[in-house]
Amino acid sequence: MNVAVVNWRDPWHPASGGAETYAWELARRMARAGHAVSFVTARAPGQSRAETRDGVRVRRMGGVFTVYPLVLLWLLVRRTRFDAVLDCQNGIPFFTPWVLPRRTRILCVVHHVHDRQFGLHLPWWLAAVGRFLEGPVSRWTYRRHTGVAVSPSTVRAMRERLRWIGPIHLVHNGVSTAPPESDVPRSPVPRVVCVGRLVAHKRVGLLLDAVAELREQRPDLVVDVIGRGPEEAALRARLPGGVTLHGYLPEEEKARLIAAAWVHVTASQGEGWGLCVVEAAALGVPTVAFDVEGLRDAVRDGETGWLVPEGGTPAADLAKGLGAALDEVADELTDLGPDTYNMKCRKWAGRFSWDASADRLMALITGADVEER
Template sequence: MKIAVVNWRDPWHPQAGGAETFAWELARRFARAGHTVCFVTARAPGQSRHESVEGVRFVRMGGVFTVYPLVLGWLLLRRGRFDAVLDCQNGIPFFTPWVLRRRTRVLCVVHHVHDRQFGVHMPGWLAAVGRFLEGPVSRWSYRRHESVAVSPSTVLAMRERLGWTGPVHIVPNGVPEPTVPGEPDAPGGDAKGGVPRLVCLGRLVAHKRVHLLLDAVAELRKRWPGLVVDVIGRGPEEAALRERLPEGVTLHGYLPEEDKARLVARAWLHVSASQGEGWGLSVLEAAALGVPTVAFDVDGLRDAVRHGETGWLLPEGTDLAKGIGAALDELDHTYTVKCREWAGRFSWDRSADRLIALMHGRDPGPAPGLDPAPDSGHGGEVR
């Protein structure tokens, strides 16, 4: 097939995150399987307009907002060229059905519903526009097309908060192969040096609420004076976070994959204070290295973390320092084992196969590794 993957950014964009990882990992597997793949995206300063990587052709144009009309114009001129289009929603989708032929199979990929986050990142009037585009306009534009969500939480949010009525299939994130060996014989934290180490992995943006972890450090260090926190990632909140770093916290910024994996593997716990995710790719990355996660019980993270098995889910509003402290007290080697078992259920190869089946019009069946997605009764198949 000839496939277009349309995503807001590519994985080398300075603000790339989990959505970019999802789009790229699948695109490269499509190409490896013999399909012709074009990755259409925005262009960051210094990036080339055209290049090919691992058999995937990249076409870059426009910035944060201008990428949307420019991509629609680009597709309109090539409306008969593609057999299938992955239209990835990052707040709002690209509305590709407006310019493509009806016979082109369009799959709208939704990582998570952004309605509550628009107000965190945008002024009021622009947030209202974002919610209108994400809700009524998207619902109408994709009414004849199937959609893809990355987790049961996202399916439920699409049904209840966006009023989505069409078929929604779950295609979960995969897990990269761990590049650093874990500690298979570690009986809890003792084998990791005797000093608790926490790690926070992800983009430094407002809704990730990394500041809540920084606020918890002083209280935690009263009991564990040598406690260390490693924050890995970059983003617009980086400068503000650096100005308030407490003792024991290191903000690493971007790290190459092997360095990142090595640092995560040393941690006793991975901590996410996010107010909501589509899934929480960092949770599985940590789990693959045997590191459990402490997170709030919010969309996406309640799917990626199995409470009492691969980590701990805290009710929203819980004191994060107390939650982390309780997890450190309970931590033992069984969490390491269960984390690796849980992460082993997910594979980018299997996710790519599910999407290829959908592009061919076939039912991919239930998503492996996940419980069935809830359906609020608005109609449409949920698999």
């Protein structure tokens, strides 16, 4: 088959995140299976317009907003070429049904519903446009096409908040983290790691506030924040003691820091799934997160981590949740039994595979009878 994957960014874009990992891991597996795959995306400064990686043809055009009309024009010119299109909605989809023939199999991939996040990143009038495009316009455009969600939370949000009427199928994230080449011992002092893009809705500032409170009782607490983004300068200006902001790290170095941690934490106000949560679990590290969309699916409360209730005083609640988690993990640092958080995390992460997700996606593309979820 000839397949186009259209996504806002590619994994080498400086602002890439979990959505880019998802789109790329599936694209490269489709290419490996013998399909002709084009990955069509925006072009960051310094990136080439075209290249081939892992058998996938990458085509880059446009910026944050101009990528949408340029991709539609690119597809319109080639409208009879593709058998299937993976239209990835990163807040706003590409509306590919507007330019493609009806025979083209179009799957709209939704990571999470952005309606409550538009206001954090955009002026009010542009946020209103975003909600209109994500809601009524998308609902009408994709009403006859298959929806793909990455978590049960996203399925519910699509039905309840976007009033999505078409079929929705669940295709989970896999796990990308490769274990370090040599064993990494747990840190001898309490150590917390936070992995993710430094953007407003990730609320890394709440973690910094919580750390300041936690270090009053645990002065040896160490915190590693891994990631980059527009909030980096503001966060660096207010780092409390014991916190290191690493920015971007190569995969091997990132894995070593995660593996040495007692606990992984995310303060995000909502996710589609929480890829970093399961990547930490694959290294045996449980996660503390707020009980919000996506993260309540990726974290099995009391087994592979802990969910902190929303609605109180966020920084204080996060500090309390982290403190309790560190106490629990401290009691089993030398225990290698099957009921430890370490082992339960690894078992949970072992349930997710990019190969299995790609197989399920291809079944949807080819029209196989796949159960709707």
